[in-house]
Amino acid sequence: MARNRDEVxxxxxxxxxxxxxxxxxxxxPVLEIPSRTLSNTIWDSKKKMLVLGPEKLKRRFLxxxxxxxxxxxxxxxxxxxxxxxxxxxxxxxDLYYNGKHTMEFKADIINKVIRENTWDEQxxxxxxxxxxxxxxxxxxxxxxxxxxVKGKVxxxxxxxxxxxxxxATKLGDTALSLPPNPDDLDIVKVEANYVLVIEKDAIxxxxxxxxxxxxxxxxxxxxxxxxxxxxxxxxxxxNEEYGLPIYILTDGDPYGWYIYSVYKSGSIKLSYESDRLxxxxxxxxxxxxxxxxxxxxxxxxxxxxxxRDLKRAQELIRYPWFQSDHWKKEIELFLRTKKKVEIEAxxxxxxxxxxxxxxxxxxxxxxxD
Amino acid sequence: MARNRDEVxxxxxxxxxxxxxxxxxxxxPVLEIPSRTLSNTIWDSKKKMLVLGPEKLKRRFLxxxxxxxxxxxxxxxxxxxxxxxxxxxxxxxDLYYNGKHTMEFKADIINKVIRENTWDEQxxxxxxxxxxxxxxxxxxxxxxxxxxVKGKVxxxxxxxxxxxxxxATKLGDTALSLPPNPDDLDIVKVEANYVLVIEKDAIxxxxxxxxxxxxxxxxxxxxxxxxxxxxxxxxxxxNEEYGLPIYILTDGDPYGWYIYSVYKSGSIKLSYESDRLxxxxxxxxxxxxxxxxxxxxxxxxxxxxxxRDLKRAQELIRYPWFQSDHWKKEIELFLRTKKKVEIEAxxxxxxxxxxxxxxxxxxxxxxxD
Numbered sequence: 001m002a003r004n005r006d007e008v009x010x011x012x013x014x015x016x017x018x019x020x021x022x023x024x025x026x027x028x029p030v031l032e033i034p035s036r037t038l039s040n041t042i043w044d045s046k047k048k049m050l051v052l053g054p055e056k057l058k059r060r061f062l063x064x065x066x067x068x069x070x071x072x073x074x075x076x077x078x079x080x081x082x083x084x085x086x087x088x089x090x091x092x093x094d095l096y097y098n099g100k101h102t103m104e105f106k107a108d109i110i111n112k113v114i115r116e117n118t119w120d121e122q123x124x125x126x127x128x129x130x131x132x133x134x135x136x137x138x139x140x141x142x143x144x145x146x147x148x149v150k151g152k153v154x155x156x157x158x159x160x161x162x163x164x165x166x167x168a169t170k171l172g173d174t175a176l177s178l179p180p181n182p183d184d185l186d187i188v189k190v191e192a193n194y195v196l197v198i199e200k201d202a203i204x205x206x207x208x209x210x211x212x213x214x215x216x217x218x219x220x221x222x223x224x225x226x227x228x229x230x231x232x233x234x235x236x237x238x239n240e241e242y243g244l245p246i247y248i249l250t251d252g253d254p255y256g257w258y259i260y261s262v263y264k265s266g267s268i269k270l271s272y273e274s275d276r277l278x279x280x281x282x283x284x285x286x287x288x289x290x291x292x293x294x295x296x297x298x299x300x301x302x303x304x305x306x307x308r309d310l311k312r313a314q315e316l317i318r319y320p321w322f323q324s325d326h327w328k329k330e331i332e333l334f335l336r337t338k339k340k341v342e343i344e345a346x347x348x349x350x351x352x353x354x355x356x357x358x359x360x361x362x363x364x365x366x367x368x369d
Numbered sequence: 370m371a372r373n374r375d376e377v378x379x380x381x382x383x384x385x386x387x388x389x390x391x392x393x394x395x396x397x398p399v400l401e402i403p404s405r406t407l408s409n410t411i412w413d414s415k416k417k418m419l420v421l422g423p424e425k426l427k428r429r430f431l432x433x434x435x436x437x438x439x440x441x442x443x444x445x446x447x448x449x450x451x452x453x454x455x456x457x458x459x460x461x462x463d464l465y466y467n468g469k470h471t472m473e474f475k476a477d478i479i480n481k482v483i484r485e486n487t488w489d490e491q492x493x494x495x496x497x498x499x500x501x502x503x504x505x506x507x508x509x510x511x512x513x514x515x516x517x518v519k520g521k522v523x524x525x526x527x528x529x530x531x532x533x534x535x536x537a538t539k540l541g542d543t544a545l546s547l548p549p550n551p552d553d554l555d556i557v558k559v560e561a562n563y564v565l566v567i568e569k570d571a572i573x574x575x576x577x578x579x580x581x582x583x584x585x586x587x588x589x590x591x592x593x594x595x596x597x598x599x600x601x602x603x604x605x606x607x608n609e610e611y612g613l614p615i616y617i618l619t620d621g622d623p624y625g626w627y628i629y630s631v632y633k634s635g636s637i638k639l640s641y642e643s644d645r646l647x648x649x650x651x652x653x654x655x656x657x658x659x660x661x662x663x664x665x666x667x668x669x670x671x672x673x674x675x676x677r678d679l680k681r682a683q684e685l686i687r688y689p690w691f692q693s694d695h696w697k698k699e700i701e702l703f704l705r706t707k708k709k710v711e712i713e714a715x716x717x718x719x720x721x722x723x724x725x726x727x728x729x730x731x732x733x734x735x736x737x738d
Contacts, residue, residue: 090716091572094713098720149570163541173554174545176543176544177546202462205460209515300486
């Protein structure tokens with residue numbers, strides 16, 4: 001499944017070679033890069049995810065408007081290839097600083113020294129990293145770039161990283177923090193019935209300490225709020241490669257519902273990676289608007305929705321991936337009642353009620369697709 | 370070292386008993402609680418940390434102004450004791466919801482029903498948790514409360530949690546996420562020369578993958594920015610119980626320096642726990658104002674300080690724990706030059722330069738105390 005560093009290096013080198021070969025045969029080098037514009041971001045109703053459309057842009061070296069970006073792309077490609085060859089694992093910010101410098105050019109005709117920075121802002125160097133990702137079809141994680149890691153896992157899974165086997169049933173009250181590149185993680189064995197992805201870290205800790213995964217034989221995963229790329233990729237792998245059902249537990253508010261949709265359908269900003277990061281089969285077991293009645297959460301435990309919540313809900317209801325009758329009914333009810341609920345509000349029925357709620361939703365089929 | 374759950378329960382039950390015994394002998398129950406006011410937060414120059422002063426407040430049951438808070442404290446004590454007895458690990462938000470309810474009292478004299486909420490906001494229930502912590506001398510973590518966990522560790526340490534031994538040299542590219550209560554973690558063996566605490570998660574990931582801890586035989590720890598209580602407690606234990614030197618790596622800006630001071634001296638808000646959470650021996654190996662010259666970081670890699678940075682630096686320079694000549698010189702230089710530097714800016718000297726910088730600072734004694 002996972003490409004090793006040599007294979008990754010080969011893909012990048014080949015891409016570089018295609019450019020130098022053009023130059024050596026006196027042709028203009030042109031980069032073909034799938035376009036990451038909003039207009040080229042489409043909802044694939046069959047795949048049930050946000051993906052890039054067919055538009056490609058051609059970045060020409062001999063076009064004055066494009067030559068700078070062309071050269072930025074080549075500079076970044078060089079930095080990444082060099083990092084892989086030297087066995088270092090820079091962050092995207094390291095690459096920004098490492099590549100930033102001023103080029104001087106003495107223009108004799110006008111008798112002036114012209115100075116040009118390779119890039120001024122990190123947004124520029126980040127953009128060419130994304131270009132390289134879409135052009136080569138590889139995730140930055142596979143190229144060995146480091147980033148903050150938010151994801152943690154516990155439960156019946158054995159993984160192998162750099163030759164070390166780790167059994168996530170033998171961690172006690174601790175948890176396994178995912179590696180920056182989850183494709184590098186060998187999944188040696190997984191004997192779980194399902195995966196429960198939990199928005200809130202503290203709830204993940206509770207359920208871990210209270211032995212929920214042991215009782216249910218499931219994996220617990222959290223990415224503390226909005227998931228990072230690596231956690232999304234790991235969840236996708238568990239579903240795609242091992243067929244595990246994925247359940248997402250969030251607060252009962254538009255932000256929680258949006259987090260669910262990012263796991264399930266991808267995000268607009270990262271639509272170019274949905275094919276690797278999104279899990280269309282993920283189900284929602286967080287709190288819904290109707291749950292307020294179903295689980296008898298009285299008004300004193302409910303929070304009044306803010307204008308921002310309502311605005312966000314109005315956005316959600318327009319997204320293609322919230323067009324099912326079930327979701328439309330829930331979001332419309334929320335917009336009418338203007339009530340949101342935190343997952344901890346279930347504790348009004350006792351500190352163990354969260355367990356009952358979860359098994360009721362999961363085994364009773366009371367989730368939303 | 371660590372108290373087990375039975376011992377913790379005993380302390381809480383005894384505190385409760387002292388109240389009921391008063392009532393049973395027809396005396397007014399009075400709680401004695403160290404005062405957590407700013408005026409009772411003092412700098413202990415001998416211990417080198419922020420601590421609570423000697424002021425105590427007496428919370429009387431029969432004082433109309435205090436009886437509500439008295440009852441809130443007893444309610445929370447009951448919830449925590451119950452959670453321990455039932456083997457659940459609630460978050461402070463769970464306790465807020467679990468304890469929130471409306472009490473009705475029929476006042477015959479005025480022929481009215483009076484309603485009173487146990488508490489309305491989480492700030493009220495949180496405050497009594499802090500009261501219970503200072504009154505009993507126990508951390509909420511010891512009482513089994515769950516919270517977000519930010520801390521991760523890798524390197525030559527073997528720990529035991531719930532009977533499972535985990536060797537943090539055998540994690541490959543993953544890391545061990547700390548447990549919510551680091552006092553519950555048995556440290557079976559630690560063979561490190563020192564502990565490097567890293568502000569930025571992505572830098573922690575880099576150094577882990579690049580084998581820094583292996584080469585240096587050190588522990589790497591991160592808490593992603595401002596540390597949580599559990600990470601601070603774990604760092605403190607490594608220093609106190611195993612005598613390990615602690616080095617803190619942050620960006621070169623007032624926020625990074627403040628993070629260092631929180632590890633070292635505690636924070637005003639949590640001064641009542643400094644004795645358990647602060648590590649006065651921690652040394653600073655992050656970027657300083659003079660480093661810009663020492664490590665030849667040219668102007669294009671330097672960031673202009675914002676007004677907020679300058680304001681924060683002016684605050685730092687007034688804190689007792691930044692009164693050393695070394696720190697005063699650094700902060701004054703920062704206020705003059707108004708230049709800040711990210712740790713990644715070192716990558717301008719190559720992607721491996723961070724390693725050289727760290728060994729230079731640590732082994733060359735170029736840290737700040």
